[in-house]
Amino acid sequence: MKTSYFEQREISCIERTNAIVETLPYYVSDFFVGVELRTSPLTRLNYAYDLRVFFSFLNKKVFRNKEIERISLSDLAQLDVSDFEYYLSYLSHYEINGKKERCTETGKARKLSTVRAFYKYFFNKNLLPANTPMKVSMPKIHEKEIIRLDSNEKIDEIGNMLYTVETGAGLTKRQKDFHESTKLRDTAIITLFLGTGIRISELVGLNCGDIDLRTNSFVATRKGGNRVVLYFNQKVAGALNDYLITRKNDKDDISEQPLFLSLQNNRISIRQVQELVKKYAKIVSPLKKITPHKLRSTFGTNLYRQTGDIYVVADCLGHKDVNTTKKHYAAITEDIRKNAGQNLEL
Numbered sequence: 001m002k003t004s005y006f007e008q009r010e011i012s013c014i015e016r017t018n019a020i021v022e023t024l025p026y027y028v029s030d031f032f033v034g035v036e037l038r039t040s041p042l043t044r045l046n047y048a049y050d051l052r053v054f055f056s057f058l059n060k061k062v063f064r065n066k067e068i069e070r071i072s073l074s075d076l077a078q079l080d081v082s083d084f085e086y087y088l089s090y091l092s093h094y095e096i097n098g099k100k101e102r103c104t105e106t107g108k109a110r111k112l113s114t115v116r117a118f119y120k121y122f123f124n125k126n127l128l129p130a131n132t133p134m135k136v137s138m139p140k141i142h143e144k145e146i147i148r149l150d151s152n153e154k155i156d157e158i159g160n161m162l163y164t165v166e167t168g169a170g171l172t173k174r175q176k177d178f179h180e181s182t183k184l185r186d187t188a189i190i191t192l193f194l195g196t197g198i199r200i201s202e203l204v205g206l207n208c209g210d211i212d213l214r215t216n217s218f219v220a221t222r223k224g225g226n227r228v229v230l231y232f233n234q235k236v237a238g239a240l241n242d243y244l245i246t247r248k249n250d251k252d253d254i255s256e257q258p259l260f261l262s263l264q265n266n267r268i269s270i271r272q273v274q275e276l277v278k279k280y281a282k283i284v285s286p287l288k289k290i291t292p293h294k295l296r297s298t299f300g301t302n303l304y305r306q307t308g309d310i311y312v313v314a315d316c317l318g319h320k321d322v323n324t325t326k327k328h329y330a331a332i333t334e335d336i337r338k339n340a341g342q343n344l345e346l
Helices: 005-021 028-038 041-062 073-078 081-090 105-124 157-167 173-196 200-204 234-245 270-284 292-307 310-317 322-343
Strands: 094-096 099-101 217-221 227-231
Touching: 005 028, 005 041, 028 041, 028 105, 041 081, 041 094, 041 105, 073 105, 081 105, 157 173, 157 270, 173 200, 173 234, 173 270, 173 292, 200 270, 200 292, 270 292, 292 310, 310 322
Parallel strands: none
Antiparallel strands: 094 099, 217 227
16 A cells, blocks of 8 residues: 655654664664654654754763763763753754754743653653753744735735746746646645645645645644645636646546655755745845745634634644644734824823
């Protein structure tokens, strides 16, 4: 039986996780077995990346060139709060596998969370005397401005984006040479992002059979593997229909084939989608760093403006926590403040 895109991705995550765990102390594998039933393969892969950095830090800065494989649970029990504070400082600029890296506050918070979960597991097993990392304060994460495409009386960045994708206006000569072959695909991708708020991984994983133009709906695989039906408007339906016409072949059933293909006729990659969004966005809004996730934020903001219902927005975006969704309509709060201040009569 042919494996799906998401099954292949899970297998890849598991294989990469196992490869990293083999380079770490023997007891690390016990942790991954313990958390397997309540975490996704992608989450465990991120745990593995984070623990590799942590043990590299111990090797270089704490136990001074003691081989990573020989760092024991007794060694971990000796670490105090100052060691973990030193670790957070180390993450500002460090080297792993010969490559220089740096972490923002968000990255530091995630890596500290991983170490906390790691210590908690062995503390609950009575193999560590305390969960020392829990005593360390999380880095303060500064709120970032919500970046999205704007559409108002003065400027229509959404309309300009779609126009640029459809016509190729503003592209270089070299880019225009490829544009004729990809414009229907790219229009369908950008329109689907803006019209449904789909995640980039969900979009890349779509097959032709997931689209139903009779009901203007499609099946998306959410985080955790849940399959849900989402709906789109006529603008999205038209773009998808125009693109699918180029894919249809009376002799072949394309329902199990990837929906969006690269120029090499393989399933388009996440990296390729990121690059094509960047290419068009630089023309439309050069001062904004527009990514597929920013198009998702654009959808969330516009949907809230039209419905005024944050729970509807959360459901369409696939957020389990409505507080996550609030970030997508932070701009609405700003609009309300602005209107209130300007229209208040004294």
